[in-house]
Amino acid sequence: MQPFxxxxxxxxxxxRSNVDTDxxxxxxFLKKIERTGFGKHLFHEWRYLDYEGTKENxxxxxxxxxxxxxxxxLARDNFGCGSSREHAPWALSDFGFRCxxxxxxxxxxxxxxxxxxxxxVRLKPEEMDELFAVADFGxxxxxxxxxxxxxxxxxxxxxxxxxxxxxxxxxxxxLDQVGWTLQYQDKIAAYEEKxxxxxPWLK
Amino acid sequence: MGKTMYQxxxxxxLVHTGGDGGSIIYVDRQFVHxxxxxxxxxxxxxxxxxxxxxxxxxxxxxxxxxxTSRDIASTSAISRTQMxxxxxxxxxxxxxxxxxxxxxxxxxxxxxxxxxxxQPGMVIVCGDSHTATHGAFGSLAFGIGTSEVEHVLATQxxxxxxxxxxxxxxxxxxxxxVTPKDVILYIIGLIGTAGATGYVIxxxxxxxxxxSMEGRMTVCNMSIEAGARGGMIxxxxxxxxxLQGRDSAPKGDNWVKxxxxxxxxxxDKDASFDKVIDIKAQDIAPQVTWxxxxxxxxxxxxxxPSPKQFKDAVEQTAAANALRYMDLTPGTNISxxxxxxxxxxxxxxxxxxxxxxxxxxxxxxxxxxxxxALIVPGSGRVxxxxxxxxxxxVFLEAGCEWRYAGCSMxxxxxxxxxxxxxxxxxxxxxxxxxxxxPGGRTHLASPEMAAAAAVTGxxxxxxxxxxxxx
Numbered sequence: 281m282q283p284f285x286x287x288x289x290x291x292x293x294x295x296r297s298n299v300d301t302d303x304x305x306x307x308x309f310l311k312k313i314e315r316t317g318f319g320k321h322l323f324h325e326w327r328y329l330d331y332e333g334t335k336e337n338x339x340x341x342x343x344x345x346x347x348x349x350x351x352x353x354l355a356r357d358n359f360g361c362g363s364s365r366e367h368a369p370w371a372l373s374d375f376g377f378r379c380x381x382x383x384x385x386x387x388x389x390x391x392x393x394x395x396x397x398x399x400x401v402r403l404k405p406e407e408m409d410e411l412f413a414v415a416d417f418g419x420x421x422x423x424x425x426x427x428x429x430x431x432x433x434x435x436x437x438x439x440x441x442x443x444x445x446x447x448x449x450x451x452x453x454x455l456d457q458v459g460w461t462l463q464y465q466d467k468i469a470a471y472e473e474k475x476x477x478x479x480p481w482l483k
Numbered sequence: 484m485g486k487t488m489y490q491x492x493x494x495x496x497l498v499h500t501g502g503d504g505g506s507i508i509y510v511d512r513q514f515v516h517x518x519x520x521x522x523x524x525x526x527x528x529x530x531x532x533x534x535x536x537x538x539x540x541x542x543x544x545x546x547x548x549x550x551t552s553r554d555i556a557s558t559s560a561i562s563r564t565q566m567x568x569x570x571x572x573x574x575x576x577x578x579x580x581x582x583x584x585x586x587x588x589x590x591x592x593x594x595x596x597x598x599x600x601x602q603p604g605m606v607i608v609c610g611d612s613h614t615a616t617h618g619a620f621g622s623l624a625f626g627i628g629t630s631e632v633e634h635v636l637a638t639q640x641x642x643x644x645x646x647x648x649x650x651x652x653x654x655x656x657x658x659x660x661v662t663p664k665d666v667i668l669y670i671i672g673l674i675g676t677a678g679a680t681g682y683v684i685x686x687x688x689x690x691x692x693x694x695s696m697e698g699r700m701t702v703c704n705m706s707i708e709a710g711a712r713g714g715m716i717x718x719x720x721x722x723x724x725x726l727q728g729r730d731s732a733p734k735g736d737n738w739v740k741x742x743x744x745x746x747x748x749x750x751d752k753d754a755s756f757d758k759v760i761d762i763k764a765q766d767i768a769p770q771v772t773w774x775x776x777x778x779x780x781x782x783x784x785x786x787x788p789s790p791k792q793f794k795d796a797v798e799q800t801a802a803a804n805a806l807r808y809m810d811l812t813p814g815t816n817i818s819x820x821x822x823x824x825x826x827x828x829x830x831x832x833x834x835x836x837x838x839x840x841x842x843x844x845x846x847x848x849x850x851x852x853x854x855x856a857l858i859v860p861g862s863g864r865v866x867x868x869x870x871x872x873x874x875x876x877v878f879l880e881a882g883c884e885w886r887y888a889g890c891s892m893x894x895x896x897x898x899x900x901x902x903x904x905x906x907x908x909x910x911x912x913x914x915x916x917x918x919x920x921p922g923g924r925t926h927l928a929s930p931e932m933a934a935a936a937a938v939t940g941x942x943x944x945x946x947x948x949x950x951x952x953x
Contacts, residue, residue, distance in 0.1 A: 296800075298677075298776045300913075302894075302915045302916070302917060302918050303916060307894050307896045307918075311518075311561040313568050314522065325921060357677060362913060364627060365628075366519065366628035387680060387711075388627065388712075391627075391628060391631070446505035458532065458633060458634050458637045461642065462637070464498065464507060467498050468535075468639065471509055472509075479740075480740070481737040481741045482511055
């Protein structure tokens with residue numbers, strides 16, 4: 281997994297709440313068996329005027345310069361709600377996003393981001409308003425995200441954010457989480473031995 | 484201080500407590516399906532890792548199976564690729580797979596309980612957000628992403644931080660015509676689609692106790708639509724009766740031991756929850772969603788709300804966007820809304836009791852002119868049982884289509900899709916934009932309400948429908 285340390289970049293303002301994973305990546309694109317190539321279908325139904333995705337919707341934020349090159353996405357409450365599909369963070373990453381900032385995220389989406397080096401940042405709604413105002417300046421409205429210090433900076437202001445220490449470590453180091461757990465193989469084996477003795481029907 | 488059911492299950496599954504928040508809990512059972520697992524198996528192969536306990540995982544094809552035939556050749560090439568890949572992965576890693584042609588194939592959250600795999604006190608995961616369904620048995624069940632599927636396959640554990648706990652009491656008895664689906668839609672409308680984010684919900688109270696196991700599954704199923712990690716209900720005699728004798732339920736001595744343990748799983752009387760919500764069952768009317776988020780829901784007797792009624796600018800914009808997408812005008816009677824398609828099925832409402840309820844409403848009547856009604860049983864077993872009871876004939880005689888089991892039009896990954904602009908009353912769980920097909924419009928409701936709408940051609944108050952003896 282690609283580590284995330286710090287980033288200064290263009291932020292695309294997606295001024296919507298309850299952006300669900302069907303909107304992020306519609307189900308007709310979930311049929312691949314790889315993790316790559318989902319970026320061109322990101323926000324498909326908002327981004328294109330036709331089902332095939334050949335005609336861009338000129339009103340959609342990601343079809344406007346400079347947001348085509350955005351690395352940070354701004355949104356409103358409950359971003360990533362709905363299905364557990366990890367295709368959602370895969371599509372965001374594949375498009376070029378490294379960070380999503382919103383007042384709140386759906387649980388499963390949040391952990392899926394952490395597993396993919398995509399930093400989800402929670403800020404207060406009023407702080408989001410300030411970031412949305414900055415993002416409207418496009419290429420001259422850059423936003424800086426510093427995971428080590430847990431700070432988002434924009435237009436001379438700094439906003440602190442919270443992240444669980446373990447998630448932070450995973451992102452900073454780009455940790456292989458399966459590998460991390462396997463260092464506790466003995467504990468898993470001991471648990472299973474106890475399970476067999478106490479709850480034999482669970483074998 | 485006593486413990487909540489959640490705390491008991493958490494404690495009994497803890498393998499490693501990380502001081503830094505990275506705790507490891509043991510997973511008793513995992514379900515996998517064809518859409519969110521291929522990349523997990525591929526990652527195992529790339530890293531040269533094995534499946535830790537293949538016998539603790541069951542694979543089922545459900546998301547993009549065809550429902551008009553059991554012939555894999557009848558699907559699109561890419562759907563076929565995913566299904567064939569699941570078979571191949573399961574064969575390689577030694578996992579049991581219920582493939583398209585297997586007589587027990589069905590929607591994974593219907594198959595798990597009916598095979599008796601789902602049991603009280605377990606930790607159950609699946610790469611699907613409706614995994615909370617299994618919580619109806621007093622298990623901790625939640626949806627996970629593909630990286631976590633890989634993690635569980637490789638280690639039979641998952642990294643978690645403890646959730647907060649929420650107790651929702653539904654006190655008293657439900658009114659006539661009000662179903663478990665209405666209860667969960669009402670809860671989502673009340674607390675909002677992010678109302679339970681960070682929580683696991685325990686549902687309790689007389690109305691929950693009075694529900695069958697299938698009704699309880701419907702309630703737990705949509706916990707995610709309130710943002711919850713999981714939803715659970717304390718096991719009781721109904722739970723044990725449901726499980727006894729099922730294929731994978733404990734047998735003999737193990738049954739006695741298991742039941743003894745299961746009786747200890749419920750929350751202690753003096754357990755404390757982070758949040759408690761009390762709801763009067765009598766306040767709940769049959770519900771219908773009018774918008775593009777499950778929280779945009781109202782009683783069937785209401786009118787379409789105006790965006791101005793909502794408290795803040797974000798919600799007002801969301802309501803205005805939803806009404807535009809749904810092509811609805813504030814002030815319209817919800818029961819005047821005409822529908823084109825009826826979908827009865829899904830992990831929310833595709834069980835035998837749902838089909839019986841719909842059949843009771845529709846029996847001896849005809850589907851309204853111009854309306855297409857799809858009845859999609861949740862599993863092969865549900866389908867066979869329904870056919871033994873003659874329900875297929877009731878539906879077919881009314882002019883409905885009787886299909887094979889699968890997720891079908893709940894998420895429209897197969898050919899069962901709405902066309903742009905079509906309006907559907909659906910017993911499924913999500914009314915997101917395009918969920919049932921690009922440009923399609925979804926109204927979520929109970930099987931009874933969906934069946935009544937099939938007959939009248941518009942959204943219909945089941946209470947009036949029953950009174951009229953329609």
